[in-house]
Amino acid sequence: MKLSARLVLLLTLAVSVVMVVASLIALRQREAALREAARNEVRAHALTLRIALEEDYLTGRSLDAQRLINRLGENTGIYSVVLFDAAGEIAAISNTLVPEEFRYLNEARQAMASGENIEIGRSISGEDYFSMIMPLQVQGRRVGAIEIVQPISFVKADIARARYHIAVTAMMLFITILLVVTAVTRYSVARPIQELLDGALAVGHGNLNYRVRMRPGSGELQRLAQEFNRMADSLAEQRRAAEREVEERLTLERKLRHNERLAVLGQLAAGVAHQMGAPLQVIDGRAKQSLNNTDAPIETRQRNLTIIRNQAERISRIVRQLLNLARPYNLRLQSVKLPALVKETVELIETQAENAGVEIELPPDNQSVSVEADPELIGEVLLNVCRNGIQAMSPGGRLRFEYLSGAAEKDGRRFAALRVSDTGIGIPPEHLPKVFDPFFTTKIIGEGVGLGLPISNRIVEEHGGWIEVANGDEGGAVFTIYLPQAEPVQGEQSAEREFAERMIA
Numbered sequence: 001m002k003l004s005a006r007l008v009l010l011l012t013l014a015v016s017v018v019m020v021v022a023s024l025i026a027l028r029q030r031e032a033a034l035r036e037a038a039r040n041e042v043r044a045h046a047l048t049l050r051i052a053l054e055e056d057y058l059t060g061r062s063l064d065a066q067r068l069i070n071r072l073g074e075n076t077g078i079y080s081v082v083l084f085d086a087a088g089e090i091a092a093i094s095n096t097l098v099p100e101e102f103r104y105l106n107e108a109r110q111a112m113a114s115g116e117n118i119e120i121g122r123s124i125s126g127e128d129y130f131s132m133i134m135p136l137q138v139q140g141r142r143v144g145a146i147e148i149v150q151p152i153s154f155v156k157a158d159i160a161r162a163r164y165h166i167a168v169t170a171m172m173l174f175i176t177i178l179l180v181v182t183a184v185t186r187y188s189v190a191r192p193i194q195e196l197l198d199g200a201l202a203v204g205h206g207n208l209n210y211r212v213r214m215r216p217g218s219g220e221l222q223r224l225a226q227e228f229n230r231m232a233d234s235l236a237e238q239r240r241a242a243e244r245e246v247e248e249r250l251t252l253e254r255k256l257r258h259n260e261r262l263a264v265l266g267q268l269a270a271g272v273a274h275q276m277g278a279p280l281q282v283i284d285g286r287a288k289q290s291l292n293n294t295d296a297p298i299e300t301r302q303r304n305l306t307i308i309r310n311q312a313e314r315i316s317r318i319v320r321q322l323l324n325l326a327r328p329y330n331l332r333l334q335s336v337k338l339p340a341l342v343k344e345t346v347e348l349i350e351t352q353a354e355n356a357g358v359e360i361e362l363p364p365d366n367q368s369v370s371v372e373a374d375p376e377l378i379g380e381v382l383l384n385v386c387r388n389g390i391q392a393m394s395p396g397g398r399l400r401f402e403y404l405s406g407a408a409e410k411d412g413r414r415f416a417a418l419r420v421s422d423t424g425i426g427i428p429p430e431h432l433p434k435v436f437d438p439f440f441t442t443k444i445i446g447e448g449v450g451l452g453l454p455i456s457n458r459i460v461e462e463h464g465g466w467i468e469v470a471n472g473d474e475g476g477a478v479f480t481i482y483l484p485q486a487e488p489v490q491g492e493q494s495a496e497r498e499f500a501e502r503m504i505a
Contacts, residue, residue, distance in 0.1 A: 082147040084108040192221040208236040279311035335486040357396035370486040384452035392424030416485035
């Protein structure tokens with residue numbers, strides 16, 4: 001039920017209850033007043049009749065008593081008048097048709113004995129009557145009593161009419177109050193509240209341009225509407241400020257990204273120029289030497305051509321590495337066992353490691369970790385990392401491999417890790433954030449162009465993994481390659497379990 005409907009109902013019920021209670025009290029007071037007026041009238045008639053009868057008894061005119069009773073009985077408001085003698089018997093009566101119920105002989109004798117008036121109320125056949133018995137005294141001697149009976153049913157009739165009028169008035173007043181309160185509440189309360197509710201819903205859905213219509217007046221709802229509109233203005237201004245701030249931030253970010261791209265492009269161009277400058281100078285020098293010395297021996301010309309060809313191949317290799325860095329990879333994923341992949345890589349670098357005096361340390365044969373990877377591309381990654389480690393340890397050191405199963409979890413997927421550490425000089429802390437930047441290298445010219453690690457990082461990221469680089473506690477660099485771990489099939493799990501049981505036995 002709406003607030004306005006509850007308010008109208010409560011107000012109407014409250015007013016109606018108050019009105020009904022007040023009407024009931026007034027009816028009771030009216031009924032009591034009417035009954036008291038009827039009693040007073042009976043007392044007045046009885047007192048007048050008593051005075052007249054006492055005078056007649058005093059003068060001995062007994063016939064006048066019957067005449068007085070008959071004259072009083074002619075009054076339409078009097079039902080019956082009864083005269084009792086000194087023995088308490090009926091001496092005269094105005095209405096001989098009065099039922100026996102109204103002939104109070106015992107009460108009359110009691111009134112003569114006590115000398116006090118007796119009042120009796122009775123309802124017969126649905127009619128109410130009021131009787132008063134008053135003793136008669138002549139010179140201190142009680143000579144009889146009189147009884148006057150008056151119907152008081154008019155009191156009920158009057159009260160019934162009053163109730164009817166009150167009910168009609170109450171109904172009309174109830175309808176009037178209901179209509180008036182409904183109209184006033186709808187205009188003064190329901191409409192403003194509904195407008196405030198509509199405004200709250202509009203603002204809640206993001207329409208900050210909605211404003212509550214202002215009504216004339218200075219009540220609380222008017223002030224609430226003003227504060228609501230002021231709040232909407234403030235929110236709209238805050239939104240505009242936020243939009244301006246976001247736009248400025250986006251503009252700044254676009255500028256920063258543009259500058260970063262320019263910086264990367266400049267760095268790439270500088271790296272390409274630096275890496276290709278030396279072989280181009282060699283080619284240019286050897287070509288000029290061949291042109292200027294046309295009579296040079298055949299051995300010198302062949303040597304110059306060989307050098308030019310080697311430098312051209314070096315330029316081609318740099319270009320191929322740049323293309324590998326930029327091109328998308330067509331991954332051929334399969335379950336690859338890291339021990340087998342590491343053994344293949346070790347076979348390729350074995351000769352280079354022996355020449356550099358580097359010892360290769362492999363994990364125990366019982367460790368088996370599988371990853372979801374392209375074996376050819378991941379082999380290239382391992383080859384680049386191992387060659388960098390061997391070059392960093394020359395002349396001598398140890399290259400160590402470790403397998404880590406369930407080394408990390410990302411996006412609900414488990415990752416295995418292959419850790420490659422060396423005992424070389426390590427990587428300076430200021431160079432750690434740059435090791436994957438294209439053309440960044442600390443090697444001497446001719447040992448590398450700084451594209452091996454960027455290409456390796458790109459390959460691992462294409463697999464959904466990542467590479468972490470740090471310096472070991474005992475010196476040297478540590479490369480940890482994270483790749484999605486492959487769940488072993490049932491046969492492999494059984495074999496591994498049997499191998500573990502044999503080892504325990």
